[in-house]
Amino acid sequence: MSATGIGAPVRRREDGRFITGAGQYTDDLHVEGQVYAVFLRSPYARARITDIDASHALSGEGVLAVLTGDDMRADGIGDIPCGWLVKQKDGSDMVSAPHPPLAHTFVNYVGEPYALVVAKTQDAARHAAERVHTDFEELQPVIDLATATDSVEIHEGVRHNLAYDWELGDRTATEQALADAAHVVRLDLVNNRLIPNAMEPRAAIGRYDAATGEHTLYTTSQNPHLARLILSAFVGIAPEHKLRVVAPDVGGGFGSKIFVYAEEAAVLWAARRLRCPVKWTAERAESFLADAHGRDHLTHVELGLNEHGRFVALKVQTSANLGAYLSTFASSVPTYLYGTLLAGQYKTPNIYVEVHGVYTNTAPVDAYRGAGRPEATYVVERVVEVAAREIGKDPADLRRMNMIQPGDFPYETPVALTYDTGDYEKSLDRALELIDYAGFSARRIEARQRGCLRGIGMSCYIEACGLAPSQLAIQLGAGVGLYESGEVRMNPTGNVTVFTGTHSHGQGHETTFAQVVSDRLGVPFEDVEVVHGDTGRVEFGLGTYGSRSLAVGGSALVKASDKVIAKARIIAAHMMDVGADDVTFDGGVFSVRDSNRSMTIQEVAFAAYVPSNYPLDLEPGLSEKAFYDPENFTYPAGTHIAEVEIDADTGVVRVVDFVAVDDFGHVINPLIVEGQVHGGVAQGLGQALLEHGRYDDYGQLLTGSYMDYCMPRADDVPQFRVDTTTTPCTHNPLGVKGCGEAGAIGSPAAIMNAVTDALGVRDLTMPATSEKVWRAIRGAKGGIR
Amino acid sequence: MEITVTVNGRSHRLDVSPNTLLVDILREQLRLTGTHVGCDTSQCGACTVHLNGDAVKSCTVLAGQADGASVVTIEGIGAVDDLHPMQAAFREHHALQCGFCTPGMIMAAIDLVEKSDHLDDAAVREGLEGNICRCTGYHNIVNAVLSVAEAKA
Amino acid sequence: MYPFNYHKPSSVDEAVSLFLDAEDPAYLSGGMTLIPTMKQRLAMPTDLVDLSGVQAMRGIERQDQKLVLGAFTRHAEVARSEVVAQAIPALAHLAGLIGDNQVRYRGTIGGSVANSDPAADYPAAVVALGAEVVTNKRTISSADYFQDLFETALEPGEMIVRIELPIPRRAAYRKFPNPASRYAVVGVMVAQFDNGVQVGVTGAGPCAFRASTLEAALAADLRPEALAGVDIPDAGFNADLHASAEYRAHLVGVMARRAVADLLAS
Numbered sequence A: 001m002s003a004t005g006i007g008a009p010v011r012r013r014e015d016g017r018f019i020t021g022a023g024q025y026t027d028d029l030h031v032e033g034q035v036y037a038v039f040l041r042s043p044y045a046r047a048r049i050t051d052i053d054a055s056h057a058l059s060g061e062g063v064l065a066v067l068t069g070d071d072m073r074a075d076g077i078g079d080i081p082c083g084w085l086v087k088q089k090d091g092s093d094m095v096s097a098p099h100p101p102l103a104h105t106f107v108n109y110v111g112e113p114y115a116l117v118v119a120k121t122q123d124a125a126r127h128a129a130e131r132v133h134t135d136f137e138e139l140q141p142v143i144d145l146a147t148a149t150d151s152v153e154i155h156e157g158v159r160h161n162l163a164y165d166w167e168l169g170d171r172t173a174t175e176q177a178l179a180d181a182a183h184v185v186r187l188d189l190v191n192n193r194l195i196p197n198a199m200e201p202r203a204a205i206g207r208y209d210a211a212t213g214e215h216t217l218y219t220t221s222q223n224p225h226l227a228r229l230i231l232s233a234f235v236g237i238a239p240e241h242k243l244r245v246v247a248p249d250v251g252g253g254f255g256s257k258i259f260v261y262a263e264e265a266a267v268l269w270a271a272r273r274l275r276c277p278v279k280w281t282a283e284r285a286e287s288f289l290a291d292a293h294g295r296d297h298l299t300h301v302e303l304g305l306n307e308h309g310r311f312v313a314l315k316v317q318t319s320a321n322l323g324a325y326l327s328t329f330a331s332s333v334p335t336y337l338y339g340t341l342l343a344g345q346y347k348t349p350n351i352y353v354e355v356h357g358v359y360t361n362t363a364p365v366d367a368y369r370g371a372g373r374p375e376a377t378y379v380v381e382r383v384v385e386v387a388a389r390e391i392g393k394d395p396a397d398l399r400r401m402n403m404i405q406p407g408d409f410p411y412e413t414p415v416a417l418t419y420d421t422g423d424y425e426k427s428l429d430r431a432l433e434l435i436d437y438a439g440f441s442a443r444r445i446e447a448r449q450r451g452c453l454r455g456i457g458m459s460c461y462i463e464a465c466g467l468a469p470s471q472l473a474i475q476l477g478a479g480v481g482l483y484e485s486g487e488v489r490m491n492p493t494g495n496v497t498v499f500t501g502t503h504s505h506g507q508g509h510e511t512t513f514a515q516v517v518s519d520r521l522g523v524p525f526e527d528v529e530v531v532h533g534d535t536g537r538v539e540f541g542l543g544t545y546g547s548r549s550l551a552v553g554g555s556a557l558v559k560a561s562d563k564v565i566a567k568a569r570i571i572a573a574h575m576m577d578v579g580a581d582d583v584t585f586d587g588g589v590f591s592v593r594d595s596n597r598s599m600t601i602q603e604v605a606f607a608a609y610v611p612s613n614y615p616l617d618l619e620p621g622l623s624e625k626a627f628y629d630p631e632n633f634t635y636p637a638g639t640h641i642a643e644v645e646i647d648a649d650t651g652v653v654r655v656v657d658f659v660a661v662d663d664f665g666h667v668i669n670p671l672i673v674e675g676q677v678h679g680g681v682a683q684g685l686g687q688a689l690l691e692h693g694r695y696d697d698y699g700q701l702l703t704g705s706y707m708d709y710c711m712p713r714a715d716d717v718p719q720f721r722v723d724t725t726t727t728p729c730t731h732n733p734l735g736v737k738g739c740g741e742a743g744a745i746g747s748p749a750a751i752m753n754a755v756t757d758a759l760g761v762r763d764l765t766m767p768a769t770s771e772k773v774w775r776a777i778r779g780a781k782g783g784i785r
Numbered sequence B: 001m002e003i004t005v006t007v008n009g010r011s012h013r014l015d016v017s018p019n020t021l022l023v024d025i026l027r028e029q030l031r032l033t034g035t036h037v038g039c040d041t042s043q044c045g046a047c048t049v050h051l052n053g054d055a056v057k058s059c060t061v062l063a064g065q066a067d068g069a070s071v072v073t074i075e076g077i078g079a080v081d082d083l084h085p086m087q088a089a090f091r092e093h094h095a096l097q098c099g100f101c102t103p104g105m106i107m108a109a110i111d112l113v114e115k116s117d118h119l120d121d122a123a124v125r126e127g128l129e130g131n132i133c134r135c136t137g138y139h140n141i142v143n144a145v146l147s148v149a150e151a152k153a
Numbered sequence C: 001m002y003p004f005n006y007h008k009p010s011s012v013d014e015a016v017s018l019f020l021d022a023e024d025p026a027y028l029s030g031g032m033t034l035i036p037t038m039k040q041r042l043a044m045p046t047d048l049v050d051l052s053g054v055q056a057m058r059g060i061e062r063q064d065q066k067l068v069l070g071a072f073t074r075h076a077e078v079a080r081s082e083v084v085a086q087a088i089p090a091l092a093h094l095a096g097l098i099g100d101n102q103v104r105y106r107g108t109i110g111g112s113v114a115n116s117d118p119a120a121d122y123p124a125a126v127v128a129l130g131a132e133v134v135t136n137k138r139t140i141s142s143a144d145y146f147q148d149l150f151e152t153a154l155e156p157g158e159m160i161v162r163i164e165l166p167i168p169r170r171a172a173y174r175k176f177p178n179p180a181s182r183y184a185v186v187g188v189m190v191a192q193f194d195n196g197v198q199v200g201v202t203g204a205g206p207c208a209f210r211a212s213t214l215e216a217a218l219a220a221d222l223r224p225e226a227l228a229g230v231d232i233p234d235a236g237f238n239a240d241l242h243a244s245a246e247y248r249a250h251l252v253g254v255m256a257r258r259a260v261a262d263l264l265a266s
């Protein structure tokens, strides 16, 4: 392994600009002549807009316009679509309520934008926004997920507020197996609503060039090409070839910046109307209200076991809160990214899941780090844990005896997936060893002497990354393909520019992808530059989500690199006057077999652009594109084990040790991979112990700032202990699986298993806040001491 | 009103309205966009700079309060080819991902190390309470800061 | 933020007269409460009178059995002061628990006491130590000072100049922080004087108060165990997302026990 090749912990090259303050995030851009937009947002969860009086606002100094949802509609701007059409049980399409970028007749959640004020300064826009008088007729909102299907209809014609009633698996067989099971464990689980909170608030600048008709959108996006596609094809802002979307440095996303948002459409439209660049930057309060939220499920689960403890059936019924409208991928998260993962690592023969996708008057809910898979893992790993306790088996043993074995691959689950490879016991064993499982009881006793309740919990998760293949996904309702594109361009002087359709907003692609390409082409790492995030420079792409970038985007680059090598080989053979078959390629050098003649790939590149001695029938140039469409998902899996200590007096939970052993296939850059795990686990810890997006009965967000929404801080998390095992993915050229979400997928169940273990209770609802835990302790003891 | 501030060693005379925040002076007037804004309740620390030698949240300092002061921002502590030890440690330990919290985190960390006699894991975590990072899980940040603290000791 | 006029006086008198001449003024101390409030447009003063230039409001001094803190003393100064560490180490400890480093470099004791946030830390010390709040007009005893939610005995325009804190034999402060904001859900200071034990509680009620039942129990027996059976009624206690009144009452007991243990160990 070279110092910069595959597997090396290369220090990130993007860091140079970030640690010196030279990063260029959207809000850092200053477009000549820019003016500022402020959005007017609904103060009510559900209301009819009866009048908007902007006269006062318009008279303010520097105010350029107040534009409303009606204006937008009159200009022919269309609705924001949902990108995945889910079929219901009865075969009918899901019910998608119209989602105008700016609300016109009705508003359906607090924070929904219905107009924007544009002014020469930010301050002027804010002042003017306060002087717009809007009359609302309040309507009864639907907030509570548990009762939403029996409440008033939010959207006309959407009966029971149900977007869909979806199922997967064999209901009859599953119910029969449950009826015949020796033990059935039943559990009701809540997956708490989370607010993503990337540290960079969303921002967008719209720009219009009247002379050329070109529109440019600078935006905080994880997938600029998708934004362009949706904004042109569906929202109708501009034709695709007249719209350029640039996502410069992006300060975190975690899913929340995948989606196409109202503000992006609005600034472009306003820029065209006003003939000047229009900039908007969210305040954090707006992020809380109007970024798509995550999770929010109510689930009833039943797990059947036979007399030996083998799982015989799993039945899952879930209500998924989708919020007021279907955000870009909202429909697929609680269905295809959730139901399909319910087999977990186990050979459960019968699985059935049904999901109600429910509208409420809350912010739209969509993919958030893990998207569906943390929810599935939580269900499986909580119920398995409870089963172990109820039948008196060691939780590790019960898991182990039900695991899919290395010899079982490829393994077809009862919920539509085929796992290609894995060795689940290996990760489990390594994690048990790292945590010193055998020594736990001594640690528990020691903690007790300090007044602390210590618990241990594990979670053996599996997830699916790099959604694929396109044809299957499209049959299942996906609105876009799931391939990725890449281009490897050797420049005449021998260095390389790489274009990728994925997008890096913290994942370090500029480093990892350069490692991959430099390794493949045998050119120095420093000579490879990675370009992403600009539809004007990169041909096409689907962006970064679902831990897909390396497995799919990286594979496209391997494919393109191989095309470059193939062409270069022909050129080299011609120049060295031998047949292409006589030329070998290794470490950037083409050599003639059994001779000492050779040329570097850089020499070949020069020849390709300055073709003097060159094959007549070959085009000049050395630049190749590839689209890579994976044939399957990749299946990272692993075991996370948490140990917690609870202050018995106050109920405060601390994670005191955390071990993650993950199988991500081959690892290109271990430094980056570990960082992804740390970050994911911290978010999972946040979900388990701290974070909860809460509304009151009127639909006002109670956790609308960092005063009340509890973000993990440095002193909330322990040092993590991270290790990997490796079973290479069998169907992509790098043998990689994806590591971006595993931390957030595996950890919540591990931590909650530890908390419930410490308390000796069956279940506790996330987040395990100190008061909840204190009540559980008190309940167990029958009174305060 | 007219104020004088020294930013990264250069003195500026600026005409500002009293309701201007230090962070806006830095970002909008001086175009020093390395200092970021991540919240509106003075909690995230993305805007941290040094004001007369102390780490402060520049989103919560008014122009008038900065009058006559010396301010150091992320742009003022080192350059790509001449990094401050804390910057170098952040890179070495992979203590950043998206980089958005990073300038504030580095400025807070420098202050923490300078003003503390002894730092261990717990003390660093407590000392960084005013800075939120969503990406890294803090693990590598803490290790980076500890490495600088150890080098100092 | 709305526009306002900015003034920077150099004396108490000048500050007060600037205040009285303005339409809807506010004193600006560290700004750690006032500026966020103004940014959110929840406060819109026409004039800010910045107290940072008033020398008379600065300084930490021990005067016999009193510790005198200028109103403009920043939290970080208190946390790191040798004088405070000698006189009332629990106060230095308390100051070091306020917010975070950046907040402590700016926020001041005068601003905190003037603001009387129900979740602020200093008020626990002010009541537990029986401090006196000295203003430009008079001296207010802590017993009269805190009145209700964000309500104090200060009259419009009245300005805190310094706080005078009697030095106890021993004292200790325990805080149960709000996991999100890090303010106090409950904070308890226990102070032992020659003539008795005083317990100040913040976070639990609309403003800081003395916990007489706890004081009575500790007067008889200054040990954590003495608080075991003491009933802490939660009537009138705060309740929010993070803690119900009942839980707060429980936490007052736990924090008090721990503070007593710390005090005995000091």
Ligand SMILES: Cc1cc2nc3c(=O)[nH]c(=O)nc-3n(C[C@H](O)[C@H](O)[C@H](O)COP(=O)(O)OP(=O)(O)OC[C@H]3O[C@@H](n4cnc5c(N)ncnc54)[C@H](O)[C@@H]3O)c2cc1C
Binding pocket: B041, B042, B043, C026, C027, C028, C029, C030, C031, C032, C033, C034, C035, C036, C051, C071, C097, C098, C099, C100, C103, C106, C107, C108, C109, C110, C111, C112, C114, C115, C117, C119, C120, C121, C122, C154, C158, C159, C160, C161, C181, C182, C183, C184
């Ligand atoms: C992120 C964050 C976390 C925090 N955490 C905590 C915490 O854990 N515990 C805690 O106790 N506090 C906390 N605070 C509040 C902080 O301690 C403030 O500094 C304090 O409450 C107000 O002090 P200030 O000097 O900043 O006052 P300012 O914000 O300047 O003023 C506050 C109010 O008092 C008035 N005022 C100021 N000085 C005087 C005076 N001398 N006479 C009369 N009126 C005056 C002002 O007009 C204003 O109404 C936190 C603040 C932030 C931003």
Ligand code: FES
Binding pocket: B036, B037, B038, B039, B040, B041, B042, B043, B044, B045, B046, B047, B048, B057, B058, B059, B060
């Ligand atoms: S922007 Fe200053 S603390 Fe968040």
Ligand code: FES
Binding pocket: A199, A251, A252, A506, B095, B096, B097, B098, B099, B100, B101, B102, B132, B133, B134, B135, B136
């Ligand atoms: S690196 Fe992204 S928020 Fe810290």
